[in-house]
Amino acid sequence: MGIALPGIVVGVLGLLFGLMLGWFAKKFAVEVNPLAQRIEEILPGANCGACGYPGCSGLAEAIALGNAPVNACPVGGARVWLEISKLTGASVSEIKPQRALLLCQGGRGTAQEFAEYHGIEDCRAVAVLGLSPKACPFGCLGYGTCERVCPFGAIVIDKEEKLPIIDWQKCTGCGKCVRECPRNVLGLVSQEDQVVVACTSLQGAKEVRAVCKKGCIKCQLCVRTCPVGAISFKEGRIVIDHEKCTLCGACVEKCPTKCIVFVSRSKCVAFSDLKSIGEPTGVKG
Numbered sequence: 015m016g017i018a019l020p021g022i023v024v025g026v027l028g029l030l031f032g033l034m035l036g037w038f039a040k041k042f043a044v045e046v047n048p049l050a051q052r053i054e055e056i057l058p059g060a061n062c063g064a065c066g067y068p069g070c071s072g073l074a075e076a077i078a079l080g081n082a083p084v085n086a087c088p089v090g091g092a093r094v095w096l097e098i099s100k101l102t103g104a105s106v107s108e109i110k111p112q113r114a115l116l117l118c119q120g121g122r123g124t125a126q127e128f129a130e131y132h133g134i135e136d137c138r139a140v141a142v143l144g145l146s147p148k149a150c151p152f153g154c155l156g157y158g159t160c161e162r163v164c165p166f167g168a169i170v171i172d173k174e175e176k177l178p179i180i181d182w183q184k185c186t187g188c189g190k191c192v193r194e195c196p197r198n199v200l201g202l203v204s205q206e207d208q209v210v211v212a213c214t215s216l217q218g219a220k221e222v223r224a225v226c227k228k229g230c231i232k233c234q235l236c237v238r239t240c241p242v243g244a245i246s247f248k249e250g251r252i253v254i255d256h257e258k259c260t261l262c263g264a265c266v267e268k269c270p271t272k273c274i275v276f277v278s279r280s281k282c283v284a285f286s287d288l289k290s291i292g293e294p295t296g297v298k299g
Contacts (some may be wrong), residue, residue, distance in 0.1 A: 049102070050078035056097045060089045062165050064188035077102065088112060089186040110204040112187035114160075114168070114180050115277065118199040119212050119228040120153035121175030126225045136162075141196035149225035152215040154178070154199045160191035203277070208256055209266060213273040216250040230273045236265035 054074035065086045067073040076082035077098060084104050085095040091111055099105065126149040133145065137159035140146050146155055156176030161169045168184035169191060171177070178191075182205065192200045199214055213230040215222055222229035230252055237245045237252070244258035245265060252274070254265075265274050 047075060047078050050074045052101060053077050053098055056090075056094055056101070057087055058089050058094065058186075060165060060186070060188065062089060062186075062188040062190055064088050064186075064190065080104075089188050091186070110206065112189075112202040113182045113185045113205045114187065114189070114191050115201055115203045115210065116154065116178055116180060116199060117201050117210065117212050117214050118152075118154040118177070118197075119273065119275075120148065120150055120226050121156070121172070121177040123175075124227045125150050125153050138194070138196050150215060150217075150222075150229065152197060152199070152213075152217070153226065155197060159194055159196070160200060163190050163194045165190065204256070207261060208277055209254055209259055209261060209263070210275060210277055211252045211254060211273060212275050214251070228271050228273050231271055233270060235268050235270065236274055239264045239268045 050071070051074070054071050057070040057074060059070055061069040063069070065073045065082070065088070067076055067082070067086075070087075073082060073086055077084060077086065084098040084102060087094060088111070127147045128149050129147040131140065131145055131147045133139070133143070135157045137155040137157045140155050140157055148155065154177055156171060156178070158171045158178075160178050161171050164185075165188065166184050166186055168181045168186075169178050170181075172179055178200075187202055187205075189202055192202055197214075203210065211230060213222075213226075213228070215226070215229050217225075217229075219231040219233065222231050232247070232250070232252070234247050234252075237247055239245075241262065241264060242258050242260055244255045244260075246253050246255070261276070263276065266272075266276055
């Protein structure tokens with residue numbers, strides 16, 4: 015009896031705890047929205063947070079409750095939006111799929127370097143410590159933070175140029191690389207043919223010429239050249255209105271430093287003479 019008693023006690027306690035857990039599970043059970051479950055099954059499951067919600071389940075719940083549009087997931091794209099639209103009966107608002115784009119051409123041989131860096135290979139660390147070997151304070155650091163944070167393997171760092179190459183066929187436009195870039199040289203743009211300014215420097219002409227061969231010198235020749243008035247100079251930078259732009263290419267041709275470039279849709283995006291991954295270069299000009 016002395017040997018069996020501990021086993022009986024443990025068994026009774028286990029039964030009591032099991033009953034208690036069952037009661038708590040029913041008492042505090044969270045009711046699951048069946049519509050949200052079906053929406054979550056349609057979503058890609060990347061849980062990247064690009065939609066602004068805590069994962070796909072959070073977005074699915076928001077769409078089911080009418081608090082988020084059916085095309086809130088940039089990763090899913092038009093196919094996912096259409097399926098959710100059919101399921102919920104809600105219409106898809108006009109949003110064009112976006113892709114990440116490098117807005118800097120300051121690779122080796124183009125941007126001046128005044129030192130060698132030996133340390134943590136991370137752009138954020140280099141930026142915080144202020145140890146960038148590049149003379150341009152606005153240029154791409156090239157230490158691969160964007161490559162490592164990309165959940166879709168769409169970015170690789172060119173080892174010679176030390177600039178990221180973005181594969182638009184893999185990029186989903188989640189924006190994670192854009193948010194993590196300490197120099198803000200990555201942006202999200204519509205996946206269509208367009209003209210962009212591949213320089214984010216706010217420095218004047220003299221300073222830019224001293225540190226980069228392809229930096230914007232603020233000459234505003236593009237502003238005067240554009241036949242439809244799609245280009246303006248605002249807050250120290252050249253701004254292109256893509257709604258007005260007709261892709262005539264006049265600004266690309268006239269730009270003295272070639273910092274205005276043409277970007278082709280559905281290509282691996284690379285600037286200058288960088289080689290893309292399995293595709294022709296994504297930039298003309």
